[in-house]
Structure formats: C-alpha cells, structure tokens
C-alpha cells in the first residue's frame with residue numbers, strides 16, 4: 086500500500102503533500118473531518134460518514150463545499166491509487182484560506198484533503214484481553230458552545246487533553262462526562278454497557294458524537310434481537326455493568342474490562358460483547374463500497 090493524499094482534487098504521495106500556512110483549520114481548527122475504514126477493498130459506511138460531514142458543513146456554515154458525488158469520487162480514486170486492501174481514510178475539510186477569524190475576509194473556498202494510510206489504535210492482544218479505562222476530569226463540550234455531534238477539528242483539543250490524562254494514569258482510554266456529570270463517551274469512541282442482556286448507550290442528547298460504529302452496533306443488536314436503550318447513564322451504571330465496550334472507526338470495537346480500577350462484570354470481555362464483535366467483523370467484510378485495484 087502506498088500512502089496517498091488528494092489535496093483539492095490533485096493526487097500525490099503523502100510525503101509530497103503540503104497545506105497552506107493560513108489554512109483556517111490549521112490556524113483556528115475551523116473545519117471538519119471524518120475517519121473511515123477500508124476492509125477488504127470495501128469502504129465501510131462511506132455514505133454515512135459523508136452525510137455526517139455534509140451535515141457538519143451546513144451547521145458550521147462552510148460555504149462552497151464541493152458536491153457530495155465529487156467528494157465520493159475523489160475518495161474512491163484516492164483509495165484506488167493507494168492500492169489499499171485494508172486501511173484508514175482521513176477526510177479533512179477546512180473553511181478556506183486566510184488569516185483573521187472573519188470568514189468574510191478569507192478565501193472561502195474549502196480546502197478538501199483526503200489521505201489514505203494505515204491506523205491501528207491498540208495492539209491486537211488488547212482486543213482479546215480488554216481495555217482498562219479511567220474517568221477523566223475533562224468534560225465534553227456543551228451543545229450551546231459547540232454541538233458534540235459535529236465532528237469539528239477544533240473540538241478535539243479537549244479530547245486530546247482527556248487522552249493525555251488517561252495516558253498519565255496508565256489507562257488505555259479516558260471516559261468523559263458531560264457538564265451534568267452523566268457519562269458521554271471516550272476520547273475517540275462511544276461507550277456501551279450491558280445490564281441483564283440489555284445493551285445501553287448514552288443518548289445523543291448526552292453530548293456525544295453520534296458514531297457510525299455506534300449506529301452499526303445498534304443495527305447489529307436489532308438484527309440479533311438484543312434490546313437496546315439509548316439513555317442517560319451515570320458512572321454507577323458503568324461500574325455495575327455486566328459488560329462494557331467502546332466503539333469507533335479507529336478503535337473498531339474493543340471490550341472495556343475496568344473503569345477507575347473497578348472490574349466490569351468479572352473483569353474479562355463478556356459473551357455478548359464477543360458476539361457483537363464477531364458480527365461486526367463479518368459485516369465489515371461484506372458491506373461497503375467496493376473499490377477497484
């Protein structure tokens with residue numbers, strides 16, 4: 086696989102890619118991104134990712150974005166050029182180029198970057214043994230400052246702070262609460278818990294990114310006849326869960342076996358978690374936009 090970049094429609098190897106120093110996302114975090122996986126030459130849930138991206142563009146009032154089908158074609162072209170069988174696609178959109186906050190004073194032609202690379206968040210053993218997490222002090226942003234459902238670049242400063250906090254405590258992930266103290270999500274993943282065979286996950290109104298992997302797990306649960314509740318959870322609900330796991334495009338699905346030094350269930354990945362992981366891997370192989378070589 087060759088790591089490739091598509092910068093505003095031009096394909097190039099990663100090492101040759103450059104961004105203008107006055108790119109508004111570089112200066113202010115004023116942009117959006119998506120991380121998408123390729124499994125077996127299939128781009129998983131491409132339309133779902135693109136719909137979220139275009140929803141974010143509307144919300145942030147990013148003007149002059151390239152048409153949906155054009156972006157989709159560029160992504161497929163970039164994946165084909167990289168010859169990736171499996172990999173990770175990063176799509177970044179910034180408002181444009183120019184200094185100063187006022188969009189009126191900059192060139193509001195969005196810069197659209199697509200990169201195809203490899204990404205493994207955790208060593209494979211951890212997917213078997215499960216991850217230890219801690220609750221971090223950094224809270225998710227409130228929707229009245231920046232709606233967490235927008236996958237905006239600038240927002241991730243606080244997620245990185247939360248990750249640093251978790252790392253310093255020797256944990257694999259940090260669980261972030263919302264301003265009211267309810268469980269929201271991990272730094273780059275959504276959270277699920279299992280109580281008496283019922284799958285429970287924070288409702289989008291808790292201040293989470295409405296993850297595509299989260300939606301996929303809900304879809305799988307419906308198909309397998311597992312009841313799902315989107316609700317408000319406190320730490321008590323996690324400490325007392327029978328099982329827990331995290332979901333995200335980058336992390337995929339990883340069992341969470343401990344939170345704040347308390348074992349979840351018996352402290353090993355649970356049966357329902359394993360079943361969902363198996364089904365998820367099956368679907369990633371079978372669905373998605375097939376790309377040529």
Ligand SMILES: Cc1ncc(COP(=O)(O)O)c(C=O)c1O
Pocket residue numbers: 120244270271272273274275293294295296297298299332333334335
């Ligand atoms: C904060 C946050 N929550 C949840 C997710 C999971 O979202 P998805 O499954 O769409 O990758 C991500 C991943 O991008 C994230 O950054």
